[in-house]
Amino acid sequence: MAHLPRIDEAACLAHGDCEDLAPDVFHIEDVATVIGTAPVGRLVSIAEACPAGAISVIDAETGEQVYP
Amino acid sequence: MRGPDADVLIAGGGLAAQRCCETLRRLGFDGRIAVICEEARAPYDRPPLSKAFLAGDDKSSQLAFKPRSWYVENEVELLLGLSANELDVAGRRVVVGESSKELLARNGEHGDTSATQHHAHPSLGRTLRYGRLVIATGSRPRRLPGIPLGPKVHELRTHVDALSLRAALHEGSGRLAIVGAGLIGLEVASCARALGLEVTMIEAGATPLGRALPPKLGDWLARLHREQGVDVRLETCVRAAGLGAARAKLDLSDGDTVRADTVLVAAGSVAASEWLAGSGLGPGPIHTDAGGRTCLSGVYAAGDAACFPDPYSGERFPTPHWEAAVRQGVAVAHSIVGVRPRGPVPGMFWSDQYDRRIQFVGHAPAACEIELDLGAGERRGTARAESVGTADASFVAWIRQNELPVAAMLVNRPDALGRARLWIADAGSEETRRAA
Numbered sequence: 001m002a003h004l005p006r007i008d009e010a011a012c013l014a015h016g017d018c019e020d021l022a023p024d025v026f027h028i029e030d031v032a033t034v035i036g037t038a039p040v041g042r043l044v045s046i047a048e049a050c051p052a053g054a055i056s057v058i059d060a061e062t063g064e065q066v067y068p
Numbered sequence: 069m070r071g072p073d074a075d076v077l078i079a080g081g082g083l084a085a086q087r088c089c090e091t092l093r094r095l096g097f098d099g100r101i102a103v104i105c106e107e108a109r110a111p112y113d114r115p116p117l118s119k120a121f122l123a124g125d126d127k128s129s130q131l132a133f134k135p136r137s138w139y140v141e142n143e144v145e146l147l148l149g150l151s152a153n154e155l156d157v158a159g160r161r162v163v164v165g166e167s168s169k170e171l172l173a174r175n176g177e178h179g180d181t182s183a184t185q186h187h188a189h190p191s192l193g194r195t196l197r198y199g200r201l202v203i204a205t206g207s208r209p210r211r212l213p214g215i216p217l218g219p220k221v222h223e224l225r226t227h228v229d230a231l232s233l234r235a236a237l238h239e240g241s242g243r244l245a246i247v248g249a250g251l252i253g254l255e256v257a258s259c260a261r262a263l264g265l266e267v268t269m270i271e272a273g274a275t276p277l278g279r280a281l282p283p284k285l286g287d288w289l290a291r292l293h294r295e296q297g298v299d300v301r302l303e304t305c306v307r308a309a310g311l312g313a314a315r316a317k318l319d320l321s322d323g324d325t326v327r328a329d330t331v332l333v334a335a336g337s338v339a340a341s342e343w344l345a346g347s348g349l350g351p352g353p354i355h356t357d358a359g360g361r362t363c364l365s366g367v368y369a370a371g372d373a374a375c376f377p378d379p380y381s382g383e384r385f386p387t388p389h390w391e392a393a394v395r396q397g398v399a400v401a402h403s404i405v406g407v408r409p410r411g412p413v414p415g416m417f418w419s420d421q422y423d424r425r426i427q428f429v430g431h432a433p434a435a436c437e438i439e440l441d442l443g444a445g446e447r448r449g450t451a452r453a454e455s456v457g458t459a460d461a462s463f464v465a466w467i468r469q470n471e472l473p474v475a476a477m478l479v480n481r482p483d484a485l486g487r488a489r490l491w492i493a494d495a496g497s498e499e500t501r502r503a504a
Contacts, residue, residue, distance in 0.1 A: 010410065010411060011486065052416070068482075
């Protein structure tokens with residue numbers, strides 16, 4: 001089952017922790033953008049590390065939010 | 069008459085300046101941008117200085133926001149090692165000088181060696197004419213009379229300060245005395261305990277982080293640090309400091325004497341706006357509107373040197389935090405280019421202490437109601453704040469003023485941050501509507 005991260009652009013401060021942790025998934029400019037995906041466990045731990053709490057994780061098939 | 073030396077001149081080279089530059093270019097601004105950086109380093113990130121960097125994680129090269137090539141590619145001119153000394157409003161120019169000896173003295177040892185071209189910089193000792201000016205000179209640590217800086221007495225603001233403090237902390241076991249229980253003092257205490265040092269923390273206020281946290285949450289923080297072995301002295305001042313002997317000797321207002329190998333003065337910060345004397349701006353932080361405009365035409369301010377109105381209450385209070393510097397730097401860029409600003413978002417700061425990530429959203433007055441949520445979906449009604457123990461690894465404190473949501477403190481609860489922000493923003497928007 002595939003999962004995708006989603007960025008809340010109003011909340012994102014482009015701190016860059018997500019890109020540091022997963023340069024294959026996130027790219028930082030003035031806000032973070034999603035450029036890939038990863039297993040759900042890894043996505044959630046990256047979302048937890050975001051100081052701005054700007055990352056959520058959704059189930060790509062059902063659209064259901066699994067984090068937070 | 070010649071044109072300006074820079075279409076946008078930014079005084080100060082910290083986070084607000086960096087984000088202002090980035091946003092200007094992203095919005096298509098193609099004028100000349102120059103940044104007066106007081107330190108010898110290109111703009112870099114400060115929060116790690118009191119966290120991972122101090123603990124010994126030597127990624128100092130990674131503190132830089134951008135590689136040097138970014139500034140070349142984006143045509144942002146960095147004037148390193150220079151300071152803005154005076155603002156001539158009528159002439160729309162800034163008098164530029166060499167940074168204070170204190171800042172540059174140690175740069176020979178630790179400075180960014182690729183940044184030494186400033187020694188022959190033609191801007192030195194002259195004036196720079198601007199089209200628009202952004203005041204982003206930040207803040208500097210408050211100094212305490214009677215505790216002068218020296219080999220044993222440190223402050224922590226810059227990379228150079230952090231290198232020097234780190235060397236002192238790693239030199240051996242021993243005792244560290246920290247004057248001030250603000251974010252920097254608390255984070256350094258946490259690092260120092262992890263390194264095995266004995267730590268005494270001396271705070272004049274009744275609770276740690278007293279300007280930001282309601283007293284009951286400050287109490288929790290004091291208990292956390294005591295449990296980790298920090299000797300926390302509240303409502304206590306340093307009466308006299310003896311710094312000549314092998315160990316520093318601090319005479320405290322409670323009659324006790326603390327001897328320490330290293331002293332950190334972390335008693336808050338003051339806006340670095342003295343250079344604006346006579347310009348009509350200041351003293352203290354520079355008041356702006358929501359777009360960062362000051363009362364002077366073409367002059368903006370952002371970051372620790374600025375004071376924006378709260379987007380919900382309109383009140384002004386200091387926000388010397390990373391998040392505010394980002395939003396304000398971006399807001400100024402939007403104002404300069406003339407595009408709509410981003411919508412309001414509650415302010416926030418975060419801190420890492422021991423194994424806790426503490427995130428604080430919104431603004432809490434001293435008189436407020438606190439409701440605790442100890443997680444696992446169990447909302448504990450109106451649990452009293454005293455009931456939260458330091459053994460509770462995680463919790464959310466929901467903070468209301470007159471029943472209106474105003475702030476939230478999250479301890480190891482990053483999952484609740486989005487919800488907390490909405491909770492406060494919805495109430496704030498409602499209040500704004502009601503007032504209108």
